Amino acid sequence: MRKLILFLLILASFSSCKKYLDVNESPNNPVAVTPGVLLTNTTVGIAFANANDLNRATSLIMQHIAGTASQAADYDKYKLEGYFDNQWNLELYNGVINNLVKIIDEHGAENSIYKGIAKLQKAYAISMLTDLWGEVPYSQAGYGLKFLTPRFESQQDIYLGNTAEGIQSLFDLVREGIADLDKTPNVLKPGKDDIVYGGEVDKWKRMGNTLLLKFALQISNRNPALAKTIIDDVITANNFINSNSLDFEVPFGGSVGNQNPLYSFNNVNRTTDQMLSTRMLALSRSLNDTVRLAKYFTKVNGAFVAYQNGNTVSAPTAANRSKYNTFVTGSSGEAPVRMLTFAQVNFILAESALMLGTAGDANTYYQAGIKANMTKVGMTTTEIDTYFADNPTVVTLTGSQENMLNQIITQKYISWIGNGIEAFNDYRRTGYPVLTLPLNAAGHNPTVVPTRLTYPSGELQRNPNTPNPITRTDVKVWWAK
């Protein structure tokens, strides 16, 4: 009898456990979300990646600024190895690319507009990766366990596609994205969660077409004919960014944790790491362009205080140096991160008219580009007109094709203060503006300006497809001059 009771007791305790043990649903994290919260994430992620460490490294290499301490001082001297794990891992592949894949694959079938925007963003993010590192994972990236060791694909294949390998060209990815914007169904439509264009599909189409312009120009050294065709097509269709208000830029907030990384780095956390470059200041002075420079950089007691790139002497204190002004950072970190601009469009069209013979007058675009940027940075119409009147040789393309190209890229270079990545792209494509090596240059090759970044150690450690030994920083990327 006792035996039986005991047995029943044990039996009872077994059967009641099932419910008792059913407590493994996490109260901390959702298992499903809407595409809208993913899109805000990827949008901010792209901008953050664009304005954080990658921006610092390229702005230092491009000598908009000079490094005075810590990593910034290293980048300034071309010491690039061993960095960028966070950018590659946590900003781009683990923050942007994987979530864009989620939007496209898991939400795309029901939500075409989200899918279209995601494809445009993906094209932009992948172009950032390949432009900076050359061969990078693309077709197999961001799919989790589906591809455990994503293939590194050549920059040529990424831009132009490779059917045999199943690689879609970035151009086709953009075209598909634009096409998706007009498709149905759309169970959910972007609105407030589209922090760039507020869900206005037409503006995304302009962004997409502008991407085509940028990509086409990027590959123009390797395939000028294709570049010309694409640019002419976009000009004909006439649906690209055609005013400063349509710029592809991502807004940030003014409170802690919401700020543009350019602000949190330069104005809050690392106030003594970098400042205006002596070379940037000299260029600006040589072009009589310091009114505009003052929009980009602060003055100390009415004067610019700059630092020589690569120098090791004591730098002025944070309060006594010229650093990014509110146009770049915002007064409390609310400045947007600017990625595709109307000024850029004009400079693209100027360069392609000059170099590829696309439609339009190079000089007209050139001047429109300067004006668009001057307006954007906050110069008054009077200031702009005065500058144009006083400096006719600067604002007019003259001389040889090379000289005119130098003029275009130099102006574009000034317009990119705050976005070193694009300035670095233009430099590697054209060789302009002409840079002088920093003092104490080091790194893989202290005798040339680096032409790419080095692969981060995390990918090297865990992906056997990573080129090993890692490609040196003096090896040119495919589209470079």
Place this chain on the structure above:
Amino acid sequence: MLLCGMLFLYGQLLAQSKTISGKLIDDKGNPVPNASITVKGTSLGTTSKEDGTYSLSIPANSKILVFSAIGMAEQEITIGDRNTIMVTLSNQLNTLQEVVVTSLGITRDKRSLGYATQNLKADQFVDRGQVNVVSALQGKVAGVNITNASGGAGSSVNINIRGISSFTGSNQPLFVIDGVPISNEVDRTNGGPLGTLGDNQPPNRAMDIDLNNIESINILKGPAASVLYGSRAAAGAIIITTKKGSGQKGRAEIIVSSNESFQRATGLPEVQNEYGQGSNGVYSNTTTNSWGPKFGSTPTVANGLIQDGQTIAYNPYPNNIKNFFETGIISDNNFTINGGDAKQNYTFSAGYLYQKGILPNTSVKRASVKFGANTVLRDKIKLGGSVTFMNTLQDGVLGGNGQSALGVVHGMPRSIDLQAYKRDKTWKNPDGSNNYGVASVENPYFGAYENPLKSSLYRIIGIANVGYDITSWLNINYRLGVDAYTDRRKQLFAVGSGRVPAGQTLDNPIYRSEVNGDLIITAKKNDLFKDVNFTGLLGQNINQRRFQSVQIQGDNLSVPNFYNISGALTLTSGSQETSTLQRLVGYYAQASFDYKNYLFLELTGRADQSSTLPTDKNLYFYPSVAAGFVFTDAFEIQSDVISYGKIRASAARVGRDADPYLLKSVYVKSSYGNNVANFNFPLSYTPAGAFGPTTVAGFGASTRLAPETPLEPEFTTSYEVGLNASLFKNLITIDVAVFDQVSKNQIINVGLAPSTGYSNVTANVGKMTNKGIEALVTIVPVNTRDLRWEVSANYTRIRNKVVSITPDITSFPIPGSAFTGSIPTIKEGSPYGVIVGGLITKTDDGQRIINPATGTFQSTVANQILADPNPDYQMGFTSNLKVKNFSVAFTFDFIKGGQILSFTAAAYKSRGALKETANGRDEPHILPGVIADPNNPGKYLPNNIQIPAQTYWQALGGLQSEFNVYDATTFRMRDISIGYDLPRSLMDKMKISSARISVFANNVFFIAPNAFFDPQVNTQGAGNIRGLDLQSVPNARTIGAGLKVSL
């Protein structure tokens, strides 16, 4: 089967005809309960009751009764025609007959165990100035590795028994008090923008236990020993037994004890005091380095000592680092009353410990009150329980490299009068901003006084026990244990602080609770078969663990010095909540057989059902078998050489479940960046043309993916053989164990290539082995009434190897690794936790290659093993000498090998503060290495490139450089305690039963032949990351005195 056996026994009790009764007492007159009384040569018998009385019906022709009890010498008594037999059993002198408390609070004769345990009595660790029960075990236990995080007040202590067996799970043993598992977790508060680096050093929660309440500690080492505790004790168990009132013969004993001690930091590197702040021989107040001009140099504009026409004050402050560390105080007071007798007893104790830390503005205050009582009703029902209430307050200072107080102090400029800031309270300017002798660097006192982390923990441990003797051989017992605490933490960053200039307040309440219910049915029967005694046990365990950590982070403090969330402008940056709930139901059974008291066999099985595993595969079973054979008894060896010898062997398997919530992939609120720039959703921004802000959420896929195939438990299989022996008339006793463990099926988050879009995936993978030898030798050269001297030595040697991870993955970082460049790693073919980083490029014959252009090292090769923190072996040596009323006890330990990567060492070198950096400061230096022979490609010449001292030392002082990896071999006098028991004659006059005064010291001195600092620190404290000194708090030496009076 067990039940069938019980039934069989029941039948045996039927043929009886005469009743014998009586009482058993011990040497001191205390009743002896649970003693066995049997009729010799038969299976008839009974056990004595709680009050020592017994009554047994026997056949009329019975001749001899055998009386035996655990820990007592067996006695045979001829019955004759007596009806009443009173017996005095004497306590066994042989230490190998000791009684130990094993799993589930079961007391066992150590003789019968088939596995290794080591028991420590209170006098082996109290009165040594220890605060944390784990550090009290240091140097005393074979097979156990214990490392302090630091000498900081309340810092945690890491303990691993028989090595590390889980890749990413907890490898800390289970802590059990009076049969109830309690939490020994280390809860970290995210160091705000400093992340994991900025944490203070929180305690392992066993620190809440008042050492004064502990009677003994038994360490269950292998899975065979702890299998009844199941998954929870996969890494061994620390069984703590607290003091009870049961031995008081009805009178109340009052014990008052007080220990007062002082602490000083030890192991600080020697510094130079010839050169002050500056770079390249020029004074500069923007550098943290001491590469400036020599003290006494004529001030010039060129050497920077004249600036703007003013001569700069420039003098050495030789003790500016040393004096940052203050004299710590530990005041430990306890009041205890024990009373009652074996049947009805109670204990009450109140303790208060105050510790002022060696860092400014740090302290620990620990109060605990305990009440416990036991009673027996109607001789059959035992009721008992205890409640312990604890309140532990910790005031800490953020550590870590970077702008923490410690990151700044270590190797600070020799010419800064640091203590003046404290003396004059000038670490901040009148406007509240930081004021320090290095521009843009936070004053260490600012960090200590303005950016504290405070913790206030309330904890309650309740234990309730009900037992019922159904028959003389069958007992049913239920034990309920609850351990719950709330730790309210608050971390502040003042407005104007270095890392968080806008100020921050972080409220972080942490709640943990653990409930355990154990139903245990035991059956005991002597002479189950001829000469075979049997003990059987059936049990069920219900376990529930809850955790909640709420973090409310307020940034941008609008009113300086007002640290309330209402004063913050941004509340969303780091605010979050994490809650977990996990449950486990376990069923266990054990059968122990004892043949003629010399052959022992124990079979144990446990099945666990865990909520953290897939519902249809959440039940897992694991068995163990252990055997002991006392060959000296079996072969009746009676020799002066060997008086006792036992060989033992065990094989066991133990399963370990997963952490909660690993079975699904989830989304997380997004954030980007790190301490230089960061972004957290939600985003509140003002759209172009809009008047007010819009707020949007952002989520992303968690970087961890759910397992592809259903998750299974981890398993560790262990084989152990051992020997216990008593030699030369008990002069020497030996306990040796050899073990071999294999841990498989590890549940880990396997690292993925970042381009997959994810960081890791949860999976069962990998295999790790631990092989080891542990030995304990005790010698009692003298043992007389007035003089007893016992020395013992222990030895531990463990070899750990990560055999495999997955076919694709051969290494991945231990979670919590903070720095790229020096990553504690699980690497195939290497021992667990090697630190992987960059090694300087070397020639084929191992010479470092120097860059001819710079004279410094060429470059580093990434992903190399930089350091291996696992020691070769360790030894402990203890001595206890008692001469009349005096006693002297001390402990030495020796740890051979193991390496530490020291950011501290790097700081002293690269900042030019280390004593050696002044040697030949103005002469050219040459780094050890070779340069490529320009005339002979592929050949190398000895380096002859002269570089300045600063360049030289900075080349050697890279944070993650191989030059800052040190051999951690350390010989240490761990503790010493000298006591005097006041003579009884005096006691009687004063009407007190005993009084003892003692003086003691802890961490008395150390010799680390290969390091210029104390290499036995571990900045990240208890956990799986070892071998990193991240500009740590140094260890501390404690010296004190104590008084203990019993009334």
